[in-house]
Amino acid sequence: MLNIADTLHHWCREARPFALATIVDTSGSTPLPVGTSVAVHEDGDVVGSISGGCVEGAVYELCRQVLADQGAPRRARFGYSDADAFAVGLTCGGELDVLVQRIDPAAQPHLVTVLAEAVGGRAVAMAHVVDGPADLLGSLASVLGDGSVAGTDLAGNTARAVTDQTRAALRTGRTARSTLGGDADTCPERLSVLVHVAATRPRMLIFGAVDFAAALSQAGRFLGYRVTVCDARSVFATPARFPHADEVVTDWPHRYLEHTEVDARTAICVLTHDAKFDIPLLRLALDLPVGYVGAMGSRRTHDGRLRLLHDSGVREEQLSRLHSPIGLDLGARTPEETAVSITAEIIAQSNGASGSPLAQRTGPIHQLSGRAVMGTPGLNKTTQAMVSSQRSPEWAAFRVPQP
Incomplete structure (x- = not known):
């Protein structure tokens, strides 16, 4: 629509x-x-x-x-x-x-809001129940580009399940149909929902023309990101080395980031682990309203990076947004495995999930609201403890930005 x-x-x-x-x-x-x-x-x-x-x-x-x-x-x-x-x-x-x-607009005032956003060229998504119980058929739910719900014709667990699915579709930038429900803990009714999306593809900015960047650009594209690889060294930053990237840029990373367009769905992955590139780049990235900032490096590199960033004036609340060392603990060794580790962390963050094994959890696999984050009412104490045990002290202050 x-x-x-x-x-x-x-x-x-x-x-x-x-x-x-x-x-x-x-x-x-x-x-x-x-x-x-x-x-x-x-x-x-x-x-x-x-x-x-x-x-x-x-x-x-x-x-x-x-x-x-x-x-x-x-x-x-x-x-x-x-x-x-x-x-x-x-x-x-x-x-x-x-x-x-x-459609009766007087009974569905959220339509004015979401359609105005779409006309203005801003990202929105609208869920449309196209199969299911007769009383729910045709119901609509609207989600804005920042992840907030503009309005819904649904109620209770069904509304939460549908809006969570709508946020997920919005992140991909693709209109798609999916089936959900049939689970009393999440959505009692089994529904088929068509999510209409008006959005550009989210961006993944990879800094550092290294082998890990080649694998990550392929994984990012597979997930629906518009991938950019940027490096100041022209001999390495070539389209031939990164065939899965949408664009390959030769420029100083911080200078490119300063003049490129980002939003709350943007993922920034710093793979250079070279202070002369990393520090000015991360100073800027951590001050931008992007969804994810991660940096590659060892524990020693991470500790030195934090000191340099702190000494250069980056505030503690900004440092708490940094995912470093980048990725989830999967025991990754190869560039391809590392790409999975990084994208897994990005997915977990965007859904407000812990990244812990499902086998170690109780309750529904798909939580009612993936927006819950540590330190907010949406996470129970058990989940908070699992997250805390897997993360550094910096992670404890982390809050998931709305996509």
């Missing part, structure tokens, strides 16, 4: 009902992807397209019916009909599943 955000924002500001038809599933060749919507205003105006024209008339009529009877959402499936060339169907040969529902 975010493909027509500008018009929907205008209609929501008017607080007048409209019908929304959304592609929730496809098979074979279809003109447009899952998540694409068409909307019909109560005065008959229409915006968007879901098929390039071949089933628009039938979808328009369904929208008008839903508006007229103010009934429950309806599902319809359209496919190719070779028996009748004029039958409603997709001439491309594929099939698409469409959910048609009535």
Whole structure:
């Protein structure tokens, strides 16, 4: 539905009902992807397209019916009909599943907020229940770029489970459908949720054109990051050495970081372990509103790095954000294993998780809210103790920034 955000924002500001038809599933060749919507205003105006024209008339009529009877959402499936060339169907040969529902902006004020953010070019995500119990079908939940919930039609554990899933999709920057629930501890109802995402890919900035950077750039790209490798040494910073990076930059790390765009989803990984690069770079990175800052090096390197950063004026609360030595304790040795260690830590932080083995935990595998962090009510004492036992004193002051 975010493909027509500008018009929907205008209609929501008017607080007048409209019908929304959304592609929730496809098979074979279809003109447009899952998540694409068409909307019909109560005065008959229409915006968007879901098929390039071949089933628009039938979808328009369904929208008008839903508006007229103010009934429950309806599902319809359209496919190719070779028996009748004029039958409603997709001439491309594929099939698409469409959910048609009535939207009442007055009852869903969060739509104005999330659509305004999308129109303004800011990251947002909207969860859309496309399969499940009849009373939940068509329900929406909106999450803003900082991870906060703009509003939801859901309640209780179901709302928390859906918004957690929405945050996860927002971090990837991809519209996707997923199934969740069926667990009384997390989400009692089994749901299929389509999360509409309007967001650029999150950035992973890797400083240091080393073998570890090559492996990490591949892992970062696999996770959906837009990866940049930066090094001041042109002989090492070449696209041929980093084929999985989206860009390779030759520049002094701190100078590049000073002039590049970052946000709360950005992961900064410093792999140079050379003080002349690290210290000015980390001084700047720890003062930026990014999601993750990690630096490679031994314990001795880490201790010396902390002293130099402290002596250069970096405050204790800033130092507490630094993940150093970088990565989780997986016993990694090779560049590839180290890349897994680093990305595992990034994933754990972004979800507010401890990084401890699931076998050592009790309760649900998927917590109701991954935003919980140490020192906040969301983590119980057992989990806090596990985290404390695995981290240095600097980690104890760490707070997970909202993505």
